[in-house]
Amino acid sequence: MCSLALFPPPLSGGQITLYEANNELVAGSSPDCYEKQHWDPPSLNFPRETLKPHSRPESSSKAAFLDHKDTLWMRSAGAWYMLAYILPKWLAVSSGCVLALIRWMSSFHGSLFPHLTLSGEEMTAEFSQVLDWSDSAIRSFAWHPHTDKFAVALLDDSIKIYNSRSATAPTLKHRLQRNVSAMQWKPLCASALAVACHTCLLVWHVDPSSLSTRPSSGCAQVLSHPGHSPVTSVAWSPSGSLLVSASPVDTAMMVWDVAAENCVPLQRVGGGGVTNVSWSPDGSRLLAATPSALFRVWETRMWTCERWPCLKGRCQSACWSPDGSRLLFSVQGEMVIYALTFSDMTGGPKSAAVVADLSETTFSGIDDITVGGEVQSLAWDPTGERLAVLLKGTEFLKSSLIYFNSSLAFKWEWKRPLNLNPGHILQMFSSLKSVTAI
């Protein structure tokens, strides 16, 4: 087991880690002084101020009308109430009783699954893999699995795509593209990008050779299923044929055949929903985390699942080793990383083992720095050499990113993000990817 006390002390005095060269991390004080890479990505500074106005499009005529917030049901209920004088007494009493019963039952249901009382946006923020999702300028980020290409979802509900081969950076906008919580590129395909939105699932087909900077919304497929919103997680199968989407409200997760636009719901009631899905890189297993202290591991041949109850809290984040045999996960409320080992032989693992302890550790140097906390997100690079861990903030560092060698505790480094405003998620993932590229 590895703990943070074994790590070398972090950089201090405003120094930030810039890049890795010759197996050494190079630190500097300004982000400009790094070596040129083979692809110099365009400027990726998205100031929050420029993003905000787009998200609130005020139509001019709208202000002239009074906004009434009553739904049709509320209005008819009001009318009903006013008519109640002429209704017989027993009817009013009995319907009042029925109403109270329904309220009591729904509150009981809500107490079983507290997340159901959240609004859509709060729910997305709660279950997102991104730290401080609701306030972050960058809502989601996705590397293409095969080429130098990535997509960035911004606060104003637009998605930008950057490609090393072309100068154009298409911006994707769609009427239904609200509150993007996750994105993933389709494996074995150059163009398809799945986007988890507030009400539906969008699959964009962005032609890589097209020069258009604003692909029309006709390029997007809308996949929706009643009761399946907000979608908080998507995962393509590594063979590129299936797409799985999950919503914390829906107890079924959907397996989509995207081209044919039909889906198979896989329903399991326990847990109250599915927050996060992640496919093992060899395609044989699928992790489905629920909002309760329970997660499931599906095998993808006959689609049966095993239940894994956690003791403390829900599974916050998880990642698979490249061969699909190990699963690392973190649990909300605990500062450790667990590991599960699967094998094709009979008899799976009985319990998870703790492999890393991330409790708060103070490094004394020129100024004391405390690192540690709950895990927000985990990512394992495709070669299996390094594991990146994003920690939730302490008072000194709003968040910190550390990475392990996957031989765990052989060599480790930790890295502070470039700046401490909430726009740091990008740096986290890009640094992980650039580590693999060097």
Place this chain on the structure above:
Amino acid sequence: MLSFNQDCWFVRKVVRWRALASIAWSVLLLPATTTLFVFLVRFSLFHPVEWISECFGLLTAASTIFSLILLCGVVLVIGFFNLEGYTVVPSIPCSRVALLAKVLHPRQCVHSLVHCTVGMMVMWCASVMAGGRYQALGSPCTRGESADAPEVCLNEYHLFLLLAGAFIGYSHSFLGVVQNMNYVSFQIIQQYKYLRCKGSLPWVLKCSAVQSLYAVRNYVALYFFFGHIPRAWISNSLNLPIDSSVHSLDSLTGLLDFSLLYHLWISGAFLLLTWYITVLLFRIYVTEAHRFPVQSTFAEDAEQCLPKVLSEKRTLIMKFLALQDLALLSQHSPPRRQEVFSLSQPGGHPHNWNAISKECLALLSDLTQRLVAHHDAVASNGRARPPSATSDTRTTSNSSVSSAVVSGTEDLPQTPRPSVLLKTPGSVFLKSSGRGISSPLTAPFTPDLDSPFSTPSLRHLAAQQVPQQGQWLGSVQSPHIIRRGPKLWSTSTDSQANGSALASPVPTPSSPPPEQKSSFMAQWLQNRKEQVKGFMAKRVLVVYLFNKLPEASSQALFADSQAHIWALEGLSHLVAASFSEDKYGVVQTTLPSILGCMLSLQEAVDRHFKLPHASSKPVKTSCSMGDSTYKTLRFALRAALKTSIYRITSTFGEHLNAVCISAEHQKRLQQFMEYRE
């Protein structure tokens, strides 16, 4: 009827048992649905205790037991029809008149008749279980003003329910044709039968409730206008007088009876539920994956092995299941892949791989040819080329391939048909002879090979005649090209222009002398025909009936594409796995042809999607039992094709530059390797 005659081991040993098991399960589920029905139909809000005790009493009554036995018989009949009528390749009518022909086909009429009868039986059971005023056809008359009134009168409520059963039975059968309810689609993921059944039960419940609602609406409207006819007929033939003191049901006051409508709806939902469950279970059982051995040590089992089974053309369900098995084994089981890559023991030939890859490539190139032929034919029609003898024979002399296709599809009596005609007894239905000279009205009835006029046995015969790939002229006879017949009626101006263009026939220099002799007669016939066509094309009804439905030709072209998708998946996974698992390099030898085949299919598919209507998405049907998967198969095929090529390029990478394929394909492959497609 027909599938029992097929002497195929798979139907005998697997499909029939699966059908039997599904019927057995639907019979076992009957008591549950009946209990649910009894509780719902006897529901009374204000006497809950009475309601429950009454229901339990009723469930053990003799009449209910008898009804259950009757319902078992009904389920057996429905199950039998499922087994007889199912298909894995839907037949898609290209025009409204073809659809009409499907509905009026004798086999379909028998189907509808049986469903009407069976629906009446279910409704009789329902009315017996509902009790009360629905109990029997005769009821004691209310003594009115005259004392000499008869003892027993006609109970219109009972009759109303019985007729509703017949109506719902017929509409089930009718909608079955329109929505291709006999089409069995395969799931995108594999699940155990129990879980799949559990997962789709709520949907089936909802479906039957919604469909029953629609049926009740239609039936009530129908009864309001025409209800007096069957009532009078029954009353006369059974000598049951109509009670004049009771409101008749074909009036507003009679029909606006809430409890009557509720009982009708619940009974209709019960009827549809039992039938839908039978259909659902049959689908689940029949599409369950079957594991074929890759090779067998015993000679007598050789015909059950995957390479043999794949080349089967008669039993489509077996071919589909074999392809599915191939796709699954190529993805999930390394030991079985080893068997595919293995060499034969004496001799050292990769027979398994050769047979499998050959069959898959044949499937794919067949589709490529179909697409190319369709594209050529449509492109020539799209340019409004007059289908006259002059232009066509001229192009025949100019270009060889495309015009051969065109002349095969346009009706030209004087052009000698180069391809072999079908010599089956039923070939009249297949429109292989006398197509041009006969009245143009017959054309839309006949072109569809899958139309009900061609019975399954005929379809099998035709399948045997499906041309060998590689022969251009042969592919003209493929059903999907012939199906294009109604296209001629797409625009009226087109055919009018044709008529005028024909005024001055030019004898072609290339045509042989004997043909020139008969050319005057042929020209005259052609002229008459064009005139008739021009006349008919101006009539609105004719245009409405004969107009091609948009998308239909595209859907028909890709109707069996599930097979191609599996072939693509299986091949690409096997090729990708061969990179590390193929010890003897058996795959390497076929890699160029696999790549070439996939790339030319990709080109054909790309071209096809540029046609109008090809890339338009079908409207989603909300809640019906009909499976509309076939409508989107072409999109699925396109995606699967791209993914397959990418799978091969991403596995082999730079090594593919050493594979010798044509320069054009090389260029296309380069696009894939750079992730630009």
